[in-house]
Amino acid sequence: MEKPKKITIEDVAKHSGCSKATVSRVINHDKRVRPETAGHIMKSIDILGYHPNTIARALSGGKTFEIAVVVPDNWKAQPYYIKLIDAIEDVADSKGYHIILKRRKYLDSVISLVNQKRIDGLIIRNMQVADQEESLFAKMERMGMPFILTGQPQGDYPFVKPDNIGGGRDVAFYFSEMAYKKILYISGPKDHIDSNERLAGFRVGLSENGFDLQNLYIASGDYSTESGYHASKRFFSSKFADAVFAANDRMALGALLYFREKGIKVPEEVSLAGYDDNFFSEFLSPSLTTVKLPMSEIGTIAMESLIRMIENKSRPNIKMLLPSRLVKRDSCISRL
Amino acid sequence: MEKPKKITIEDVAKHSGCSKATVSRVINHDKRVRPETAGHIMKSIDILGYHPNTIARALSGGKTFEIAVVVPDNWKAQPYYIKLIDAIEDVADSKGYHIILKRRKYLDSVISLVNQKRIDGLIIRNMQVADQEESLFAKMERMGMPFILTGQPQGDYPFVKPDNIGGGRDVAFYFSEMAYKKILYISGPKDHIDSNERLAGFRVGLSENGFDLQNLYIASGDYSTESGYHASKRFFSSKFADAVFAANDRMALGALLYFREKGIKVPEEVSLAGYDDNFFSEFLSPSLTTVKLPMSEIGTIAMESLIRMIENKSRPNIKMLLPSRLVKRDSCISRL
DNA sequence: CTGAAAGCGCTTACAG
């Protein structure tokens, strides 16, 4: 039932009466092979059921058809990375690529993959600028090995990421429609670009709708559930707002827990929105209005672009912001 | 800053005054090298900063240091697979292995990895016996390529999986303690071994506690949330139970939605438990009592065993059931 | 457009 012997390029060469070199060219779609010859060889390949040995290919300087995907260490807390990976894999498989998965903490291992040219490219969720990453990117650039960031823009490297400004603006339009009068924004860590962009877009959107920004308050958190709880507590113990927008769903959950504890009714007294459409958000009571990140789209586009860079050896240097989508659930109610 | 030139086994051979063969033996911990020679070569390796090229190694018949991990197509619905993968990666990295991630739907691609000996081994969440998998396993067996199942036992192949019987039994003990009088079990698909094992363990545990099995009712579902909803509806429209145990959390959620709709109070009137400790379970209201699967432990043990099989070329043929853990939350209350 | 030959960096019988 098994092929008794592994069939190699040598076999194809013999069968077709050509040289290994020509067979190799056909496999690699080299233009300078006479179409007839190519067709002939194709036939032999078909008949023999030949599949190029990718390891040999890699050793002699070719491609490995493997790419590495680096996710955050705590991706467990954001299972939407699964969507990213699934999308990447869908594209990868259709083009014959395989995915090596790595958490950020194993970046050393990624670096050794790069050094050994064990991968053809890399998709990485980069974080706040880190030296180790910067030097990796610089090295890859020098080696001509393509990579794409899905986290923050960094240097002049290509990236594909969610449009946080647009997402914040969408929430602002929705909040305006709901006619909220006083709004609290719970931010992420001070220097975190995602949170800042969301707020910037939110401000713009509110202004566009004639909202007086005097009535927008800011409380700072650090993305954790606890920080959302405490930010709410700090604010609501002295002031009031009829709507809260948290920079992520975990902090929104923290706020919700605070409101529950205090007997403040959501959404009747305070409406609440988060960001990320985290896994638990639709299961909360009330279910949480939030903004869904375009993870699948990011995965698809990142992988398609990466393959293009690998195969064309071109450097399109794409920089893309992909639109997020407002998901309206029960935690927001109109004040009209 | 970069090494100007890639340093190879040749360089080490020259530097140490030995042959490439001997260097190779040292790298591979071959016993028949004089310790002094080995030490000497080690030093050269250190000085030169030599790292064996794993691609060359693989081509000449050695190992690739890559293993494939196959997860279900819909692993997005069960993010605890992330824990499995993280655990596998932790072990893998410590031993210098890399993980190629694949969903079940791309099994063809896995097969080609096997055919090309692009991987040293495989960890797969196998499903109900499928022909394609069976033939893959048989082939790997013939090739002497190790693999470990984390789904169902199959043939005589090694596996590591959760102890569903023990988990079901734990729930029975807990339910007995809570003094429930009439219990509904919502099962998974008829032929699904996990659900059947959980029920078997549940029955045993109830009996051990003197519970009259006449008061245990069974409604069948198919693991989906909807089926949990409908199973509950069918049962409760004519009968009553003061506790429900669903074969997974998604069906428990379905039951909860039904109770909410009907105004039946959980846990006051009906207590509820699920299985899996799915991602949403702690966020439900009330939070769901359930059984947590030992995914990290499975990942760790599976990977450690796999590496042992790869490196010792031994076939320990491990078959392990790992204990699950009852997670008590708010959806169950004592009737005493 | 096509081929002969060298080379990618290892491992592994085969001798000794």
Added chain:
DNA sequence: CTGAAAGCGCTTACAG
């Protein structure tokens, strides 16, 4: 215990 040499299955200048 150690080395010379062949070989793993490709790719890629170099010629023609």
